[in-house]
């Protein structure tokens with residue numbers, strides 16, 4: 001059955017509400033925080049951490065963000081109705097993509113810093129990860145998306161679309177994911193039309209391609225790290241991080 005425009009309006013409203021309920025920091029809080037940057041001494045302390053210490057620290061912080069994305073997914077109409085295995089498959093491949101999209105809300109394009117551990121950090125703070133290419137790509141992506149200045153509503157529906165991807169590996173009921181996705185696609189077009197910003201649609205789909213390569217790089221780096229420090233990953237990484245990205 002083709003969804004009515006009322007159904008699409010209600011769907012948009014419910015996704016925006018779920019987004020609001022599952023973002024740790026409201027835009028106004030981030031505004032207040034954005035100029036809280038780390039001192040030279042604090043940066044030096046992070047840079048003096050060992051590779052495995054810094055990786056564990058970042059994995060813990062990111063898992064904080066991932067938990068909220070899992071909560072968001074569970075509240076998207078159409079996601080809950082999917083089988084457990086399909087929900088896990090969509091989260092395994094989509095949750096880091098949503099964290100990286102949401103990270104653009106916590107990015108300051110004026111000094112190229114991102115929220116981390118309570119303040120805003122530049123790329124140099126992450127030096128001891130020994131993943132300069134991953135960090136550079138994360139910052140480039142956040143900067144580029146931040147520059148599109150998405151509204152919270154646009155971001156909410158866009159991240160729901162990122163999660164409801166029927167092309168993900170290991171899906172049992174693709175058609176069901178595709179049906180839920182179609183309604184969210186209509187919701188995004190509706191919102192962009194209402195905001196008179198249809199040109200954003202093309203730009204957002206382009207960003208999705210970059211997102212895929214960025215997440216593949218993250219998985220590749222995690223594999224590299226796990227080879228060097230198997231015990232750290234095994235006993236000190238958060239279970240959710242291992243389950244979704246391991």
Ligand SMILES: COc1ccc2c(n1)CCN(C(C)=O)[C@H]2C(=O)Nc1ccc(OCc2ccccc2OC)cc1
Nearest residue numbers: 058061062064065102103106114115116117118138218
């Ligand atoms: C929803 O958006 C956000 C955005 C940021 C944060 C949060 N929510 C809440 C939790 N949070 C806290 C508590 O600091 C922030 C965070 O995790 N920041 C952060 C973590 C790691 C970073 O680079 C390292 C890295 C990046 C990608 C992949 C692997 C990596 O390292 C192994 C950069 C920034």
